[in-house]
């Protein structure tokens with residue numbers, strides 16, 4: 306074997322082991338980002354109730370506002386109805402003065418009776434809407450007055466959590482930059498293979514060989530495969546779970 310070939314061989318294997326190191330690191334960073342994003346977006350147990358309480362207060366204000374607007378529309382509509390009904394009543398009362406027969410008289414009286422019932426019902430509706438609007442406005446203004454202070458107190462309780470979220474965001478930015486750099490450095494074929502496996506194998510595409518076994522599925526790696534892996538000449542997959550095997554001195 307010429308020394309040239311040795312050098313070439315070594316360079317290749319070093320290159321591949323570098324790619325494997327990069328893939329392993331890339332996977333680590335991808336998983337880190339997922340975990341930290343979840344932590345950033347999950348409110349801590351001790352704050353869940355505090356947060357829910359405050360959200361309810363905020364939501365109550367908008368709910369009452371909406372209900373008030375709807376009640377005001379209903380109120381205007383009921384008042385218009387009432388005007389119509391009163392007009393109708395006046396018309397019948399006018400007719401009553403001009404009736405010619407007792408049959409006609411009792412027919413008009415009947416109409417008046419019916420419209421009077423409607424007027425009473427609509428008056429009640431108008432009244433109860435007015436009560437509702439008054440109560441809603443009172444409650445709304447009380448809640449609106451309290452809300453800024455409550456929000457301030459709430460943010461104070463969440464202060465540490467917000468700081469934690471910010472520091473997670475900084476970690477995420479750094480990790481995402483590293484992911485971009487690794488993605489750019491890894492050869493396209495290996496990169497594509499890695500991402501394909503990452504999707505299929507629930508976020509675990511590259512796994513360490515520990516104790517001559519695949520650390521994901523614990524199936525023994527064949528001695529021949531282990532030899533190829535150690536020589537670093539090509540990607541070696543686990544026979545059982547088909548993940549890319551990663552061998553490093555410290556882990557194995």
Ligand SMILES: [Zn+2]
Pocket residue numbers: 519520521522523524543544545546547548
């Ligand atoms: Zn396996």
